[in-house]
Amino acid sequence: MCGDEDATLDRYLRARKYDVPAAAAMLRDTLAWRAREGVDRLVARPVSARKVLVIRRCRPASYVGFDRRGRPLYIDRVAHLDQDAMVAAGVTPEDYIAYHVLEMEFYLRWLCPAASALAGATTDTSLTVVDATGLRLTMFTRGVREIFAAIAKIDSDHYPETMGNTLIYGAGVVFRTVWGVLQHFVDPYTRSKVRVLGSGRDALRTLHSFVAADALPAFLGGRADFEAERRAWYRRMDQWVEGECRRAGNAWMDAETAEHMREFYEGRTIGLPSGGMRAGGAGARGRRQAAERGFRARGEIGFDDVGGDGGFHAAGTRRRLEGGARWAVAAGAALAAAAALAAAALAVGAGLSLGGLGPRGTAAAGLLAAAAAAAGGAWADRLAEAEGTLLGQPAVPPLGDLRSRVGVGRELSKRSLGGRGAGCCGLG
16 A cells, blocks of 8 residues: 555545445455556556656646645646547557556655645645636547546545545536536535535635635636646656656656656647647647538537537527427437536546445436436437548447446446445546
């Protein structure tokens, strides 16, 4: 294991509500997982530094300081995730998950002890702020869903109770509506950890009650330089990683990669594939525009009509639909996709488990997950097929028929009712 052993044991006990046999079983499962996946070897010989640079460029999310209680502060600009650029640069889902595990090991082995020393008391939880400003449903592709689900399960099963609070800033109307329903099925302790905020004065006031202005980035109403802070914290993490590698007799970076890393720390441009594959590049925009033209030509919804608040702009949507029934189907699919997106974002941000749901709540959550997976999955498959057809490439295989999707929800409900606690989407 890693970090403070007493704090680790307490986290597992908290995760199982101080049921000692259940906590012991969870800990044994984690030890077996660490041995099977070679977590210690992953730290001593981590994912390549070149791929780490690409991940950091394509997903601006990092520790940037501490909150008012002295807990590590992690900020995730989830709407800036560029999955296409990562794939184009050769980063696989396995690479991304391995990098996440490396981050969690850094958090427990170095950051929590450092925070505890600064606070003069044990600190083993963090504050996560998810900036959802500009988040669109079209970003929640099958690949992104699978990565988020895998990370949520790892955190829930093997890094329990590491997230103290999660604040989701800039959440749109649909996102907040979904959470307004889900929160009634979550126990009070779990619910108290999560705040789904808008983007007005009240939201900023809540953020500032958790984090001082000097530690919050400017786009969240603070005075900190987010890019400078995250680069500084990446340098700290990389120094720790290099130290672990040297102790094991390994080298993490060659001279060329080290130079690229220095450029990144200093805020200079790092090497990536051609500009068209970069975040917001012409290639990515062209693919989205081509897909939209195809949907417009068939009288169907243009996905750029999904606003930043997660809802449809009524006037633009109606112009692209042939009738009210069609609009209702599209809006229903978008709402279901938003439910799946909300569940994934909350799971990843909060590191929670399904153990917090009561029997009735679990059954309801399972049915909601089934509906979201069925409608949202079909919606995403349709977009992927359209993009594949327009680009002259094979369409992405669909996620499965309706029966298999409903089966996922039923299995989720069945597992939770059986008392296992941690489910496949990590919400609890």
